[in-house]
Amino acid sequence: MLTELSSFSRELALQLFTAMARLRAFDERAVILQHQGRIGTYPTFYGEEAVQAASVWALPRQDWLFPTYRQSAVVTLRGCPPLVPLLMWRGHPGGWHDVMEYRVAPICVPVATNLPHAVGAAWGAKLRHQELVALAYGGDGSTSAGDFHEACNLAGLVGAPVIFLITNNQWAISTPVSKQTKIRRVADKAAAYGIPGVRVDAFDVFACYQAVREAAARARAGEGPTLIEAIGYRLGPHATADEPSLYRDLQADRLWEPMEPLRRTQMALVAAGLASEAELDQIRADSVEELRDIGDSVDAYPPVTIEEIAATVHRETPWGLRPDRLREPSWGARGGAVG
Amino acid sequence: MSATAELNMVEAITKGLGQLLEEDPDAILLGEDIGRNGGVFRATAGLQERFGEDRVVDTPLSEAGFVGAAIGMCLVGLHPVVEIQFDAFVYPAFEQLVSQAGRFRWRTRGAYGLPLVVRLPYGGGTRAPELHSDSPETLFSHMPGLRVVVPSDPLSAGELLLAATRCGDPVVFLEPKRMYRRGRQLLPAKFVPGDLDHAVVVRPGEDLTVIAYGAMVDVAEGAAERLQEEGVSTRVLDLRSIYPLDRESILAAAEETGRVLVVHEAARHCGVAAEVAALLQEEAADVLLAPTLRVTGMDMPFPLSQNEDDALPTVERVLAAAHTMLEY
Numbered sequence: 262m263l264t265e266l267s268s269f270s271r272e273l274a275l276q277l278f279t280a281m282a283r284l285r286a287f288d289e290r291a292v293i294l295q296h297q298g299r300i301g302t303y304p305t306f307y308g309e310e311a312v313q314a315a316s317v318w319a320l321p322r323q324d325w326l327f328p329t330y331r332q333s334a335v336v337t338l339r340g341c342p343p344l345v346p347l348l349m350w351r352g353h354p355g356g357w358h359d360v361m362e363y364r365v366a367p368i369c370v371p372v373a374t375n376l377p378h379a380v381g382a383a384w385g386a387k388l389r390h391q392e393l394v395a396l397a398y399g400g401d402g403s404t405s406a407g408d409f410h411e412a413c414n415l416a417g418l419v420g421a422p423v424i425f426l427i428t429n430n431q432w433a434i435s436t437p438v439s440k441q442t443k444i445r446r447v448a449d450k451a452a453a454y455g456i457p458g459v460r461v462d463a464f465d466v467f468a469c470y471q472a473v474r475e476a477a478a479r480a481r482a483g484e485g486p487t488l489i490e491a492i493g494y495r496l497g498p499h500a501t502a503d504e505p506s507l508y509r510d511l512q513a514d515r516l517w518e519p520m521e522p523l524r525r526t527q528m529a530l531v532a533a534g535l536a537s538e539a540e541l542d543q544i545r546a547d548s549v550e551e552l553r554d555i556g557d558s559v560d561a562y563p564p565v566t567i568e569e570i571a572a573t574v575h576r577e578t579p580w581g582l583r584p585d586r587l588r589e590p591s592w593g594a595r596g597g598a599v600g
Numbered sequence: 601m602s603a604t605a606e607l608n609m610v611e612a613i614t615k616g617l618g619q620l621l622e623e624d625p626d627a628i629l630l631g632e633d634i635g636r637n638g639g640v641f642r643a644t645a646g647l648q649e650r651f652g653e654d655r656v657v658d659t660p661l662s663e664a665g666f667v668g669a670a671i672g673m674c675l676v677g678l679h680p681v682v683e684i685q686f687d688a689f690v691y692p693a694f695e696q697l698v699s700q701a702g703r704f705r706w707r708t709r710g711a712y713g714l715p716l717v718v719r720l721p722y723g724g725g726t727r728a729p730e731l732h733s734d735s736p737e738t739l740f741s742h743m744p745g746l747r748v749v750v751p752s753d754p755l756s757a758g759e760l761l762l763a764a765t766r767c768g769d770p771v772v773f774l775e776p777k778r779m780y781r782r783g784r785q786l787l788p789a790k791f792v793p794g795d796l797d798h799a800v801v802v803r804p805g806e807d808l809t810v811i812a813y814g815a816m817v818d819v820a821e822g823a824a825e826r827l828q829e830e831g832v833s834t835r836v837l838d839l840r841s842i843y844p845l846d847r848e849s850i851l852a853a854a855e856e857t858g859r860v861l862v863v864h865e866a867a868r869h870c871g872v873a874a875e876v877a878a879l880l881q882e883e884a885a886d887v888l889l890a891p892t893l894r895v896t897g898m899d900m901p902f903p904l905s906q907n908e909d910d911a912l913p914t915v916e917r918v919l920a921a922a923h924t925m926l927e928y
Contacts, residue, residue, distance in 0.1 A: 300745060377664065381668065381671060414660060418660060578842035
């Protein structure tokens with residue numbers, strides 16, 4: 262049922278499973294915290310753990326990742342404490358992770374705007390003869406945006422060592438992919454840019470891993486970008502504020518539920534004799550346990566003042582953003598002299 | 601072009617870019633037709649020949665794509681200077697500049713600013729087709745995280761351009777293209793990076809201040825000359841930085857001359873002049889001898905060339921406003 266598993270070592274297979282379990286635990290905990298009112302609207306990635314874990318694991322740590330809001334937890338697989346992305350959804354600036362330490366760009370909210378950034382990082386590294394690959398995430402909806410076209414075109418043209426990992430989960434909020442584009446296979450869009458487009462099962466962590474590895478190898482060999490279409494299905498809502506029953510058939514959704522990747526990977530690992538059920542259950546339990554009390558850390562995180570935030574906009578803080586001016590009508594130095 | 605020479609503004613920019621590429625191995629130029637062609641205004645003439653195709657890079661016709669790519673280049677240590685071919689062609693890149701570039705330092709809690717400069721030949725007076733004469737400075741000065749810089753002559757173009765490349769924040773660098781070939785200046789062998797924080801009094805005066813920037817400094821000086829003949833001593837303050845504004849120099853002008861008139865070719869509504877006038881109202885109302893008047897472009901698409909002189913501020917329009925203020 263899952264491809265390529267025979268070529269995976271037990272160690273790597275368990276690493277991928279653990280990464281998926283940690284992502285799942287994060288996602289479930291975040292939804293709970295949202296329901297408890299401890300964080301704000303949260304874009305769940307339930308069902309995308311396989312493609313996300315694979316993408317991080319398939320690349321060495323020096324390679325850059327360019328996430329959207331749907332991949333807010335991939336940075337935790339690079340060592341960032343899970344508290345950080347949770348603070349993001351809390352609306353706390355502590356949610357901005359250290360970009361340079363993890364080589365993960367800040368999440369981009371307008372879809373596709375991150376794709377040109379990845380092209381530039383990859384292209385820039387190529388010009389500087391650094392061995393570096395950049396991977397940018399997107400969804401089926403993002404491939405309708407102009408930045409998708411400009412990024413793919415530019416990347417193909419200059420041979421940027423970049424990977425566009427487009428998870429086609431078949432929905433952009435309420436818009437099905439059939440109303441997003443006339444093309445049936447998103448990967449076919451690659452032909453317009455003279456770059457390879459490949460399709461992979463987004464629920465198959467091993468296939469996703471292989472696909473990203475192959476794309477990265479091509480990029481490192483100077484063969485330029487790859488568009489990967491990871492075909493899946495959005496098993497959850499767009500975000501916690503979304504109500505899918507308004508626009509899609511929940512009966513049909515249930516047909517997709519068996520594809521849920523964490524359970525599916527667990528079954529495959531057991532079937533292949535790479536791990537026992539109990540061992541994998543333990544990994545899942547440990548991942549859940551690790552985050553059990555994180556809500557308290559979110560609550561206890563010290564707030565920052567608007568004055569502190571104002572000092573982060575420019576290198577040298579302009580007059581109007583100075584702590585003593587920020588809340589005032591701009592009645593400045595001359596003010597006291599009047600009368 | 602390295603020795604002392606008399607250059608016009610576009611040649612000064614070429615010289616500044618050449619100096620940047622020489623001094624900073626991480627600097628890279630990106631833009632449409634900037635390589636062999638040297639740019640439609642020849643601002644990059646000869647630079648690809650000198651520095652190679654990897655440092656002076658022709659891009660596809662894709663402003664959002666290459667401005668976005670320049671943001672990514674910053675992350676791997678490059679210092680991109682991007683040329684937008686004409687003012688209004690920046691609009692496709694608006695999202696990358698305001699939703700991405702301007703927010704990057706804030707998104708890294710102050711830790712990391714993008715060393716990105718976007719050069720933008722702007723403004724009217726060149727008899728160009730539609731959407732080749734816009735003045736979009738207000739858009740970028742209203743949106744957070746960007747610096748907006750406008751030189752007015754060859755020397756300031758070279759000095760401010762070099763300062764922009766090392767200021768640590770993304771800069772929208774507006775080049776008044778009408779001044780590109782208007783007049784030469786003796787320039788030093790090497791530019792010293794200029795002062796991005798301060799406006800410059802380009803003409804001293806005591807009765808009235810005309811605040812201007814870009815090509816309008818020339819108009820303001822023309823008006824000051826005529827007012828001098830009438831016995832009116834007029835200060836001309838060249839803003840140079842649109843964001844942030846040099847508040848001190850503006851307030852000093854109010855205090856020392858009592859009358860402040862603002863000139864720009866961008867549309868009036870919510871323009872830079874409105875911000876200056878509000879600043880004066882809030883902080884210098886007690887010293888003003890007359891209300892601040894604005895001589896600006898009009899709240900309409902910049903006219904096609906047959907009517908552009910109607911929309912552009914002229915010496916006569918500045919004089920009329922100055923007389924109103926002096927007689928107030």
